[in-house]
Amino acid sequence: MKLGKLNLPLIITLLLFGAFVVIPMGSAFEYSIRRGLEGGYGLQNYLWAVREEDFSYYLIRSTWLSAVTVLITLVILVPTLTWIHLSNSKLRELIDGLSLLPLVIPVVAFAVGAQISFPEFIQSSVMELPFLYFILALPYAYRALDIGLKAIPLKTLSEAARSAGASWLRAIVIVILPVIRSAVTATIALTFALSIGEFTMTVLLHWDTFPTWVTYVAQDNLLGAIAISMIALLVPFVLISLVALLTPEKEIKESN
């Protein structure tokens, strides 16, 4: 990046926006490394958090719930969207529209609806969450995959795969998925991120996951809870920024 004269507005923008982002985050980080009553700084709150039995329990639980959400999203959306693109079905308009509907409904209202609608055997299983997360992530996941499929010669690819004797399942898994891998990666990333951080639906349906557990910790050990929040916030933040920073330009152009 050249720091020429022209870029002064950009630098000012980045400084202001950087301060806006970093000051609250940095202040919370400073709290999280305080050593309580003794004063001074240390990592003891982080060590405390990681040693908590519930820490790994809820982290693992949230991780697999999010993994299941990603799986549901891909298994349902990739074949459906492939079919929509290939068939030019009249259902296309309908399904496009439906996929955006969850944006219209506030999560709180959706949670009330879920609570009064599902039969007992669904409400008593934590497996209802991945399906509800799937709905919450649908507008974004659908759009990401839709853009990916629009950009490739889908008809040629699937016809070639079919002529070579592949079943539809095989054609999707072996030929189509690898070609739209950047759209699939984006879909996985945003669905996973949304599910692992989801709070409102989870807490209103009385489930406990990593994000809701932090609320309880805060009542006993505030600094520990701040440390946990920092882990929950900074780890994805740093990971996602690093991935974006380190991905070579070339690969992006190719996969687009």
Add this chain to the structure above:
Amino acid sequence: MEKRGVRKGASFPISPSSILPALPFLLIFGFFFLFPISRLIYVSFMSNENTFTLGNFQTAFEKPYNSGFVNSIKLGLLSAAITAIPGAVAAYFIETRGSSRLKRTISSMNGVLANTGGVPLAFMFTSALGIQGFLTQALKAVGIDLYANSFSLGTFTGLLIVYLYFQLPLMIIVFSPAISSLRREWVEAATNLGANNLQYWLRIGIPLLLPSFLASFLLLFASGFSAYATANALTVGNVPLTPLQIGGLLDGNVSAAQLNLGKALGVVMIVISACAVIPYLLIQRRVARWQTR
């Protein structure tokens, strides 16, 4: 999986009249989304004795629930109004002057920031703007005492400040595509026809960007209006907001004479949210015609 003959296989699943391939999606979407929302609407018209009534809605527009709507709408509008222009300007400079790597990094960071909320966000602002907070102390050192006028993060003003933290990144995310599709040729064409910078912006730039700007504003409103987690973490029932009132009724922390009052509040929220999100979606669809490059 059984291998089918090429012709037979190729014609079966892509036949436009067949809805079979869309069935799994439609079933799951119908059961986990359309069904609960329809039931919510239906039950909101039910009295305690399961007869039809408008009473739930009547109560929903009376005290203290009416002030919940007023506050939630105000919070949505104000948080959107404060962040819309700075976000649009930031998006403009980042999109037009940043390298593609910078753009990508900022856009992924914004994705994370726009989804921050709840307890982590509450902690960040307590650490920065609480009584002992870093920023509070720094401001005090230069002579500004935030807490002189009974300021607290758990008030309407406090929530408004905290909401800016996810609204500004959201504005940058939703407005950036509009900026990046402004073409350089348009500036050149305008200049060739003798327009100056101001004329370009007044006649071309702003009119082109205005629909996207309004659409972004509407989406920000909906996001601030329906946010639950952060307000739940920062307030203790002192700021009446509809999402919190619904949460309280759902948890049974608050009891109401009408069992289905919470459902009516939810339906009114959906109507208000739809008034913002549906125009947003329609505008986005229209501008997509010239935005696709």
